[in-house]
Amino acid sequence: MPDPATVTRVTAPWQRLLAEAIVDPVELLRVLGLPDRLLPAARRAAALFPLRVPAPYLRRIRPGDAADRLLRQVLPLDLECETRPGCSADPLAESAAQPVPGLLKKYHGRALLIASGACAVHCRYCFRRHFPYADAHTGGSRLEPALAAIAADPSIGEVILSGGDPLTLSDPRLADLTARIAAIPHIHTLRIHSRLPVVLPQRVNADLLAWLCRLPLRKVLVLHSNHPAELDAEVDAALAALADAGVTLLNQSVLLRGVNDDAPTLVTLSERLHRAGVLPYYLHLLDRVQGAAHFDVPQATGKMLVEALRARLPGYLVPRLVREIPGASGKTVIA
Numbered sequence: 001m002p003d004p005a006t007v008t009r010v011t012a013p014w015q016r017l018l019a020e021a022i023v024d025p026v027e028l029l030r031v032l033g034l035p036d037r038l039l040p041a042a043r044r045a046a047a048l049f050p051l052r053v054p055a056p057y058l059r060r061i062r063p064g065d066a067a068d069r070l071l072r073q074v075l076p077l078d079l080e081c082e083t084r085p086g087c088s089a090d091p092l093a094e095s096a097a098q099p100v101p102g103l104l105k106k107y108h109g110r111a112l113l114i115a116s117g118a119c120a121v122h123c124r125y126c127f128r129r130h131f132p133y134a135d136a137h138t139g140g141s142r143l144e145p146a147l148a149a150i151a152a153d154p155s156i157g158e159v160i161l162s163g164g165d166p167l168t169l170s171d172p173r174l175a176d177l178t179a180r181i182a183a184i185p186h187i188h189t190l191r192i193h194s195r196l197p198v199v200l201p202q203r204v205n206a207d208l209l210a211w212l213c214r215l216p217l218r219k220v221l222v223l224h225s226n227h228p229a230e231l232d233a234e235v236d237a238a239l240a241a242l243a244d245a246g247v248t249l250l251n252q253s254v255l256l257r258g259v260n261d262d263a264p265t266l267v268t269l270s271e272r273l274h275r276a277g278v279l280p281y282y283l284h285l286l287d288r289v290q291g292a293a294h295f296d297v298p299q300a301t302g303k304m305l306v307e308a309l310r311a312r313l314p315g316y317l318v319p320r321l322v323r324e325i326p327g328a329s330g331k332t333v334i335a
Contacts, residue, residue, distance in 0.1 A: 014202040018120055018168065021054040025076060028053060032071070033064045045076030049129045049291060052122040057199040060229055069227050069259045073123055077294070080124065084293040089130035091287045093326035102138035103146040107330050110158045110191075111150050113138050115166035115177065120200045125254060125295045127287035133164060143177070151184045158189040167196040171207040175214075182217050189218040193252075197238045198225045204238035212245040220248045222281060226260050228272040239276045250281035253319065255302050256295045263308035270309065270317040280319035285334065287324060299323070299334060306335040 022028050025042035028051060029035070042051070053074045062068045097106045104112040117133025119126075138146045150156055159181050166174070181187055196203040212219055221242060225231060243249055251273050253260065260266055270280045283306065286296045306321045322331040 014196075014200055014205065017054050017056065017200060017202055021052050021120065022058065023051055025051055028058075028075070031058065031063075032061060034066055038066065038075070041078035042076045044078060045080040045124075045291075048080060049076070049124070049126075050122060051076055052119065054120050054200045056201060056234065057121055057230070060232060067258075069265075070229055072258050073125070073226065073256070074121060076124065079294040080291040082293070083290065084288075087288045087290040087293050089290050091127055091289045091326075092324055094128075094131070096326075100145040100149050101135060101142050103149055104162075105149075105153075109155060110160060111153070111156045112160040112162050113146060113166075114163055115161045116164040116168045118168040119163065119165045120168065120196050120203075123195075125256060125286060125289075125292040127289045127292075128164075129289060129291060147180055147184070150181070150187070154186045157186060158191055159187055160191045160193060162193045165194050165196055166192055167194045167203050167208075171211050174208075175211045178211075178215055178217070182215065187217065189220060190215065191220040191222060193222045193224070195224040197221070197242065198223055198230050198235055201234040201238035204241055209241055209245045212242070212247060218248075219246060220250065223249065223251045223278060224253070225251055225269065225273065226253045226256060227265060228268045231272050231276060236276050239278060243277045249278040251278045251319075252282040252284060253280070254284045254286060254295075255297045255305070255321075256286070257297050259295070261297045261301065261305070263305055263312070266305060266309055267312050270313055270319070274317055280317055282331065283319040283321050285321065285323040303335040 022031065025039055025046055029038055029042070051074070057070070057074075061070045065071065094104055097104050099105055102114040104114070106112070114133070115138060117131075150159060169177070178190060181190065239249060253269065255261060260269065266283070273280055283302070285299055285302055286292065288296065302321050306318065309318045320333050321335040322333055325332050
């Protein structure tokens with residue numbers, strides 16, 4: 001287990017930072033010194049999908065810059081209120097992939113638990129922005145049927161914790177949940193999909209690291225970072241501590257118009273992730289969820305960008321360009 005003294009930089013009270021995240025567009029604009037003309041649209045869009053930005057992420061946004069690429073990921077816009085053809089509230093047909101509430105079984109050998117409906121940050125392009133978390137998560141009495149379904153299927157070797165964000169759960173709850181998962185004989189790997197080590201690195205504290213070190217499963221953490229400016233010294237320290245706890249670190253990004261849809265940004269992101277001990281994994285084409293169409297980047301553009309990455313990076317730093325197609329047996333690799 002890592003020495004707790006080595007993670008003192010990331011042991012601030014993450015629960016307080018999570019509770020005190022900005023949820024009011026007025027406060028967001030005030031703190032960042034942005035013009036009041038942005039407020040009416042931000043209020044309209046936030047009424048459809050609430051605003052949430054924690055302070056550690058907010059500090060990385062350039063004040064006074066309405067075009068900042070981190071701001072674009074969290075600022076509600078009027079474009080979210082438009083209804084676009086080809087977009088839906090359930091773009092991946094996840095409602096049809098739940099044998100029991102909160103358990104998604106889409107791919108052979110893997111099962112996904114909606115461990116929490118909460119997130120530390122509300123990304124405006126989120127493909128689950130309309131997900132019915134109140135009816136489809138594994139909290140309370142719903143956990144037993146989900147675990148029973150996993151135990152009854154010996155083809156499942158990997159359990160994925162998703163959400164929301166599973167790291168919004170307390171360490172005791174995570175420890176209890178994963179102990180029960182580890183007790184299923186055919187489970188060998190736990191994968192966690194989380195944005196918290198990036199947007200709220202204080203979450204990676206001594207208790208979380210102790211839980212991970214005790215866990216008798218192979219551990220994979222798939223981060224979600226879209227832009228190199230999201231990675232700072234606090235994030236580096238959190239990721240180093242996770243790696244010392246025996247966690248394999250991967251990153252997935254979403255290709256987003258106005259955020260990372262250019263080769264220099266994606267090259268810098270891959271190189272920056274590698275310096276932090278993280279390997280790029282997937283570059284997702286946008287899931288066409290209602291309210292996020294303005295982030296869409298054409299598939300042809302994505303292919304050209306990946307070719308540009310291949311010309312400038314070693315192969316292990318080039319993420320696979322993928323699209324998720326409902327009903328497919330896995331991610332569809334585009335390039």
